[in-house]
Amino acid sequence: MKQSEVPQDQLAYYGDARRAVYAVDDSGHYTTVASTGWNAEAQVNADAVAEFERLAQEARVRVEQGRSSPLEYHMYARRMDLPMLAQSAGIWRWRVRRHLRPPVFQCLPEHLLSRYAEALGLSVAALKELP
Amino acid sequence: MIIENFRHRHAGHCESGVTSSLLGHYGLELSEPMTLGLSASLTFAHIPFVKVGGLPLTAYSMPPGSIYKGLRKPLGLRMAQRRFHNPDDAMHALDAELAAGRPVALQTSVYWLPYLPAEMRFHFNAHNIIVFGKDGDDYLVSDPVFDQPQRCPAADLRKARFARGVFAPKGLQYQPQHFERDFDLDAAVRRGIAKTWKMMLYAPVPMVGVGAIGRLAQRIEAFDRKLPDARLQRLFIGNIVRMQEEIGTGGGGFRFMYSAFLQEAGEKLSQPALLDASSLMTTAGDQWRQFALLGAQFSRKKDITLQQIADALRTVAQTERAVYLQLKDWTKGRAPAAGTQIA
Numbered sequence: 001m002k003q004s005e006v007p008q009d010q011l012a013y014y015g016d017a018r019r020a021v022y023a024v025d026d027s028g029h030y031t032t033v034a035s036t037g038w039n040a041e042a043q044v045n046a047d048a049v050a051e052f053e054r055l056a057q058e059a060r061v062r063v064e065q066g067r068s069s070p071l072e073y074h075m076y077a078r079r080m081d082l083p084m085l086a087q088s089a090g091i092w093r094w095r096v097r098r099h100l101r102p103p104v105f106q107c108l109p110e111h112l113l114s115r116y117a118e119a120l121g122l123s124v125a126a127l128k129e130l131p
Numbered sequence: 132m133i134i135e136n137f138r139h140r141h142a143g144h145c146e147s148g149v150t151s152s153l154l155g156h157y158g159l160e161l162s163e164p165m166t167l168g169l170s171a172s173l174t175f176a177h178i179p180f181v182k183v184g185g186l187p188l189t190a191y192s193m194p195p196g197s198i199y200k201g202l203r204k205p206l207g208l209r210m211a212q213r214r215f216h217n218p219d220d221a222m223h224a225l226d227a228e229l230a231a232g233r234p235v236a237l238q239t240s241v242y243w244l245p246y247l248p249a250e251m252r253f254h255f256n257a258h259n260i261i262v263f264g265k266d267g268d269d270y271l272v273s274d275p276v277f278d279q280p281q282r283c284p285a286a287d288l289r290k291a292r293f294a295r296g297v298f299a300p301k302g303l304q305y306q307p308q309h310f311e312r313d314f315d316l317d318a319a320v321r322r323g324i325a326k327t328w329k330m331m332l333y334a335p336v337p338m339v340g341v342g343a344i345g346r347l348a349q350r351i352e353a354f355d356r357k358l359p360d361a362r363l364q365r366l367f368i369g370n371i372v373r374m375q376e377e378i379g380t381g382g383g384g385f386r387f388m389y390s391a392f393l394q395e396a397g398e399k400l401s402q403p404a405l406l407d408a409s410s411l412m413t414t415a416g417d418q419w420r421q422f423a424l425l426g427a428q429f430s431r432k433k434d435i436t437l438q439q440i441a442d443a444l445r446t447v448a449q450t451e452r453a454v455y456l457q458l459k460d461w462t463k464g465r466a467p468a469a470g471t472q473i474a
Binding site: 001013014015016017018019020021022023024028029031032034038039040041043045046047048049054063078079080081083084087088089090119121 | 141142143152164182184185242243248249250251252253254276277278279290294295296297365366369370372373376384387388390393394395410413416417420423424426427430462
């Protein structure tokens with residue numbers, strides 16, 4: 001990639017930040033060029049973010065219908081999936097899956113709630129309801 | 132409290148940047164591409180049965196920690212590493228190092244670092260940063276992927292250091308303890324390059340190396356039968372591209388960085404063969420970008436087929452194979468065999 005070919009697509013989320021990209025200058029030597037991002041990169045990243053948002057919205061509907069616990073919504077809203085939440089909270093996957101059921105979630109003891117809250121970076125009160 | 136003589140450097144990738152910055156701080160100027168090349172951390176791996184966020188693990192460089200661990204032999208580099216059970220102990224240890232005037236490298240999660248843009252924050256636990264000062268309740272952070280030093284509140288840094296899950300940092304802090312100032316560059320370069328081509332050409336498992344790129348191409352071709360859901364196809368391909376371009380520089384980036392390494396080594400050791408390999412590796416990097424572009428536009432434009440994407444990957448594999456064969460000839464002291472030169 002030549003210095004002049006380094007993408008400068010002014011990605012909004014970069015803000016003032018720049019990414020260092022290795023590229024060849026006119027004399028054929030490698031240097032680093034500060035780049036403002038590449039649209040291709042932004043597109044695939046937006047896809048990944050949108051996927052979590054879609055999962056969170058679907059979970060929200062289920063929670064409102066009483067078919068799932070708020071834990072599921074918060075999990076996806078924090079860009080986690082079930083194995084990741086289980087690892088972050090240090091709770092076995094089958095237990096986490098069980099805690100996604102509303103009746104079970106409502107009876108959870110404080111110490112389990114606080115572990116989920118810690119893993120998700122929320123307060124216990126916020127964990128129990130939808131934002 | 133700030134370490135005055137510490138100089139922030141902008142780098143392409145976090146771990147190589149941190150390693151190069153820290154070595155520079157202690158008086159050994161080793162460029163970022165050199166850390167990548169000498170530690171032989173360039174790779175390609177696609178492991179279908181290890182899932183990250185439901186998608187197969189795709190990696191373009193060796194696992195976290197390989198760069199500074201890979202410099203153990205060539206440079207005699209020893210990192211003083213500490214992990215902690217208790218976050219309070221970890222923060223006290225960090226403060227003590229800063230008070231003693233030593234910048235410290237930390238392994239952190241990406242998600243909990245507030246200075247990163249929200250779009251880039253995913254649960255990835257092997258980010259590397261340097262802390263070089265404390266101002267009130269904020270730490271001064273030299274994050275190599277940013278062009279300017281950043282500030283991070285203590286509470287967030289603490290959370291980022293103790294995120295759990297895959298690659299859990301457990302508060303890891305490290306700093307160089309010992310390294311050779313005048314090491315044998317020629318031997319180090321030969322060793323690093325030999326390690327890379329051996330892995331890329333002759334890895335004993337099919338998930339690693341040039342062959343793995345071809346297998347990935349095969350897998351993508353079979354999507355019509357094996358993964359008919361267009362949304363999943365898009366996520367799968369998007370994930371490969373994202374690992375390449377977004378998370379830690381990735382394929383295009385690492386290939387260009389490796390090219391820069393070959394160029395630097397070729398010039399310092401006056402080895403024209405390395406310069407040839409460098410320009411061919413640049414071609415490989417450009418082809419990776421071509422693949423990324425196709426992958427990103429797949430499903431947005433109707434005229435991009437799975438076949439095209441697979442072919443783009445095959446082209447990359449072919450070029451990379453030629454690079455590693457050239458490097459093999461160089462380390463073996465042979466003139467490049469006819470027919471390995473393409474592009």
